[in-house]
Amino acid sequence: MTVITHERFHPSEPVEFTESPTVAAGAGAAAITLSGLEKSFDANRVLRGINLHIPAGQFVAVIGKSGCGKSTLLRILMGLDEPTGGEISFEGADGAEIQPNARIVFQEPRLLPWLSVADNVVVGLGEGVEKRRAREEAKAVLDEVQLGEKAGEWPARLSGGQRQRVALARALVSKPGILALDEPLGALDALTRISMQQLLNRVWRELGCTTVLVTHDVSEAVHLADRVIVLEEGRIALDLAIPYPHPRRHGNPALAELEGRLLSAILGSDGGH
Numbered sequence: 001m002t003v004i005t006h007e008r009f010h011p012s013e014p015v016e017f018t019e020s021p022t023v024a025a026g027a028g029a030a031a032i033t034l035s036g037l038e039k040s041f042d043a044n045r046v047l048r049g050i051n052l053h054i055p056a057g058q059f060v061a062v063i064g065k066s067g068c069g070k071s072t073l074l075r076i077l078m079g080l081d082e083p084t085g086g087e088i089s090f091e092g093a094d095g096a097e098i099q100p101n102a103r104i105v106f107q108e109p110r111l112l113p114w115l116s117v118a119d120n121v122v123v124g125l126g127e128g129v130e131k132r133r134a135r136e137e138a139k140a141v142l143d144e145v146q147l148g149e150k151a152g153e154w155p156a157r158l159s160g161g162q163r164q165r166v167a168l169a170r171a172l173v174s175k176p177g178i179l180a181l182d183e184p185l186g187a188l189d190a191l192t193r194i195s196m197q198q199l200l201n202r203v204w205r206e207l208g209c210t211t212v213l214v215t216h217d218v219s220e221a222v223h224l225a226d227r228v229i230v231l232e233e234g235r236i237a238l239d240l241a242i243p244y245p246h247p248r249r250h251g252n253p254a255l256a257e258l259e260g261r262l263l264s265a266i267l268g269s270d271g272g273h
């Protein structure tokens with residue numbers, strides 16, 4: 001298996017490639033460094049030496065076959081699980097090691113049904129924030145995800161896409177330095193998915209948080225990410241830069257070409273190239 005690190009894509013035609021694709025890193029954004037990261041569950045070696053540096057503010061998509069270790073990698077990034085080998089470190093803007101404010105959104109919104117939409121978002125602020133200020137911050141971030149008018153509503157009365165926007169608002173309200181997303185749009189219909197992708201792209205550009213998106217949708221990965229990583233047999237099989245400015249247009253042929261290359265990498269053929 002070939003390991004390609006930081007491969008650059010040179011577009012055959014200068015379509016929409018007019019400026020740097022990376023947005024300015026936000027104030028609390030953290031860089032992530034994984035060195036020889038290993039994770040085994042008994043005899044099952046899931047992650048087999050992952051070396052990866054993610055600069056602060058970068059948007060990385062992680063793709064790969066079911067069971068290849070994507071969620072395991074995210075859990076370790078979030079501190080929800082311990083690696084069995086190697087190291088993980090986070091650096092702030094000045095290069096010093098920090099404990100970042102990291103938040104995760106899952107495929108299911110996991111809202112608390114006995115709390116209003118606004119109070120579900122307040123939960124994301126954690127303890128110790130004065131109630132009125134917490135409500136104001138929740139309202140502001142709900143406006144951001146276009147749900148301001150649903151602040152007093154019960155989660156049960158929202159659509160699936162609206163619930164997932166509340167889950168995103170809950171993750172964003174504390175202005176995280178790292179945002180981890182584990183197939184957050186996987187349960188949504190195609191149209192809702194596209195509008196959620198646009199929303200994710202916009203909030204990422206505004207907040208400038210380091211973002212790691214696990215997705216099984218290769219098109220979603222190339223439309224949203226600065227860089228797409230393919231995991232295979234516990235290692236990085238491909239690390240592909242997507243050097244196009246945001247927001248990106250659907251139907252861009254250069255993106256379609258990158259999508260094809262990524263699909264070939266996942267499916268294990270060279271795609272005829």
Ligand SMILES: Nc1ncnc2c1ncn2[C@@H]1O[C@H](COP(=O)(O)OP(=O)(O)OP(=O)(O)O)[C@@H](O)[C@H]1O
Nearest residue numbers: 041044046064065066067068069070071072073216
């Ligand atoms: N808590 C656990 N205990 C034992 N094995 C686990 C545990 N969590 C994950 N695994 C194993 O680790 C491997 C990777 O699982 P993981 O959930 O990371 O895959 P994934 O790439 O996210 O898959 P999917 O695309 O289906 O979500 C699988 O073989 C799984 O069985």
Ligand SMILES: [Mg+2]
Nearest residue numbers: 070071072182
């Ligand atoms: Mg998973």
